[in-house]
Amino acid sequence: METGAYFRLFCDLAHELPQRRNQGLIFWWEDFEAFECSQCGNCCNRPWKIHVGQAELEQWGPAWEKLMQQPLEQLVKIDMPDLPSRYAALAKQADGNSCVFLADDLRCRIHAELGETAKPHICRKYPITGARLDYGHFQSKGLAGSCVSVGKNLKLSKTLNYRWVQLEQRSPLPLLPVVSGKYLDWGAWLCLTGFQLDALLNTEQISHWLLVQGQWHGAMLRGPEVLTEAAFTQALQSFQAQSPLPALEPQALRPMLDWLIEQVLKRNQVLHPLIEWIKSWKDSSDWPTLNPDEKQAVNTYLQAWMQKELLLQSHLIQGHLGLLHQLLAWGLNLLLIQLWALYERSLHASGAQSGELQKTDLSRAQNQIYAYIIQDYSPAGIQRIQFARAESCLVQLGLLGRWEWPAA
Numbered sequence: 001m002e003t004g005a006y007f008r009l010f011c012d013l014a015h016e017l018p019q020r021r022n023q024g025l026i027f028w029w030e031d032f033e034a035f036e037c038s039q040c041g042n043c044c045n046r047p048w049k050i051h052v053g054q055a056e057l058e059q060w061g062p063a064w065e066k067l068m069q070q071p072l073e074q075l076v077k078i079d080m081p082d083l084p085s086r087y088a089a090l091a092k093q094a095d096g097n098s099c100v101f102l103a104d105d106l107r108c109r110i111h112a113e114l115g116e117t118a119k120p121h122i123c124r125k126y127p128i129t130g131a132r133l134d135y136g137h138f139q140s141k142g143l144a145g146s147c148v149s150v151g152k153n154l155k156l157s158k159t160l161n162y163r164w165v166q167l168e169q170r171s172p173l174p175l176l177p178v179v180s181g182k183y184l185d186w187g188a189w190l191c192l193t194g195f196q197l198d199a200l201l202n203t204e205q206i207s208h209w210l211l212v213q214g215q216w217h218g219a220m221l222r223g224p225e226v227l228t229e230a231a232f233t234q235a236l237q238s239f240q241a242q243s244p245l246p247a248l249e250p251q252a253l254r255p256m257l258d259w260l261i262e263q264v265l266k267r268n269q270v271l272h273p274l275i276e277w278i279k280s281w282k283d284s285s286d287w288p289t290l291n292p293d294e295k296q297a298v299n300t301y302l303q304a305w306m307q308k309e310l311l312l313q314s315h316l317i318q319g320h321l322g323l324l325h326q327l328l329a330w331g332l333n334l335l336l337i338q339l340w341a342l343y344e345r346s347l348h349a350s351g352a353q354s355g356e357l358q359k360t361d362l363s364r365a366q367n368q369i370y371a372y373i374i375q376d377y378s379p380a381g382i383q384r385i386q387f388a389r390a391e392s393c394l395v396q397l398g399l400l401g402r403w404e405w406p407a408a
């Protein structure tokens with residue numbers, strides 16, 4: 001399999017590991033440093049929950065109450081009493097989206113009148129996000145794609161920065177699960193990340209990237225229990241992806257869409273119009289199509305989103321998912337983002353706006369998927385994916401990897 005500059009960079013880092021026994025790596029893309037909040041107020045005006053920790057509620061609740069001249073119970077609702085970091089969520093205004101503290105001029109009243117430090121932690125941090133392995137072997141800093149400014153400016157070509165950092169305590173190098181019972185050593189995981197980043201840059205269609213990654217994960221499952229960096233690079237050299245495979249007929253995706261409707265979309269009333277829209281595709285001629293410009297826009301956006309996600313593998317890092325299950329979770333998210341973006345397009349196609357897919361359809365879709373699906377569904381969704389059999393993950397990835405929207 002052909003590899004490129006990211007693979008060489010990550011393999012070089014892996015080779016340094018023996019001399020860096022007490023050090024870990026931290027990564028960030030150049031746009032992380034360049035980010036400036038556009039003060040659009042969108043993140044305070046979305047359906048998602050703004051969680052508040054129990055300790056910060058105790059610290060700042062009385063000041064918020066005084067500021068708003070309202071009892072705290074009207075400003076904050078207890079949401080997850082057993083989880084101190086997500087103990088409560090800020091109340092919404094009558095529109096169901098705007099934060100209770102958002103003023104008419106889209107400024108945060110807490111920020112304006114009590115100062116930035118009095119805002120909930122998540123509001124001070126957003127859209128900065130990150131991932132971290134125990135003891136700091138791997139850390140990454142990034143920007144949440146759900147932020148409209150970040151989403152609008154997603155681009156594929158950018159510099160990846162990194163530095164070595166001191167570990168908090170000496171500890172063995174991590175082993176990362178492909179699935180239970182199959183692992184990559186730390187060097188092999190670095191090489192895999194480089195390989196995945198190169199493949200993203202070199203693909204013209206995100207589904208092909210998924211297909212190749214699914215096939216490579218299948219190959220890793222047939223390998224030894226622990227794949228070392230040396231074995232990984234050797235196996236990758238002789239790995240031949242079975243592409244190009246013919247694109248699937250639209251109807252072939254129907255079972256997966258039915259599964260998503262039953263298991264994911266039905267859970268939330270707000271998503272029911274999307275379900276109706278999907279169900280209205282009775283035969284191949286009803287399926288949404290993409291013209292060449294739209295196809296390119298979709299792929300570039302999703303490749304850039306995926307590039308960012310690759311270094312924020314939070315469910316993997318937190319030990320909730322192995323690499324194969326994480327890949328499937330991404331594949332389903334990629335499909336959901338496309339579905340929602342095309343649904344958005346269908347809404348404005350009949351109005352005054354252009355009937356073509358807009359970049360904002362994609363960032364809005366990503367944004368809504370986070371609010372309505374990932375945030376609410378994540379714990380249950382992770383459990384469902386976590387226990388899926390490896391063979392079934394590979395079959396699903398094979399389907400997602402051969403998916404192409406019909407040409408307009």
Ligand code: SF4
Nearest residue numbers: 044099101102108123
């Ligand atoms: S507390 Fe302020 S910054 Fe946080 S969501 Fe509400 S209005 Fe926005």
